[in-house]
Amino acid sequence: MLVLSRKKGESIMIGEGIELIVLGTEGDTVKIGINAPKQVEVYRKEVYLAIQQSNREASRSSLIGRDLSGLIRKTEK
Incomplete structure (x- = not known):
């Protein structure tokens, strides 16, 4: 397993078309935005x-x- 640390506003790329963006944290909860092609099911x-x-x-x-x-x-x- 790859473990990465990111701050609010930073992102992680998976391949060429999927981006995970840290939108914020609230207590133990992390809000993540996902940009992916429409054909990718999330x-x-x-x-x-x-x-x-x-x-x-x-x-x-x-x-x-x-x-x-x-x-x-x-x-x-």
């Missing part, structure tokens, strides 16, 4: 993890649905 980690979990659950239910539909077709014949 999420808070807890939201990202929830999306991943939802995608896994949807994938499992899709697979279960296909398995059950195959069984139903076999019994109808």
Whole structure:
């Protein structure tokens, strides 16, 4: 892990198109601005993890649905 110290108004570049800017601090909270191309998805980690979990659950239910539909077709014949 790379650890950097930045002050208010300073920024960090990730690649050529993503800039993280320290906007300020309030107690233990840091406000960060993110400039990134529109095609780059930016999420808070807890939201990202929830999306991943939802995608896994949807994938499992899709697979279960296909398995059950195959069984139903076999019994109808």
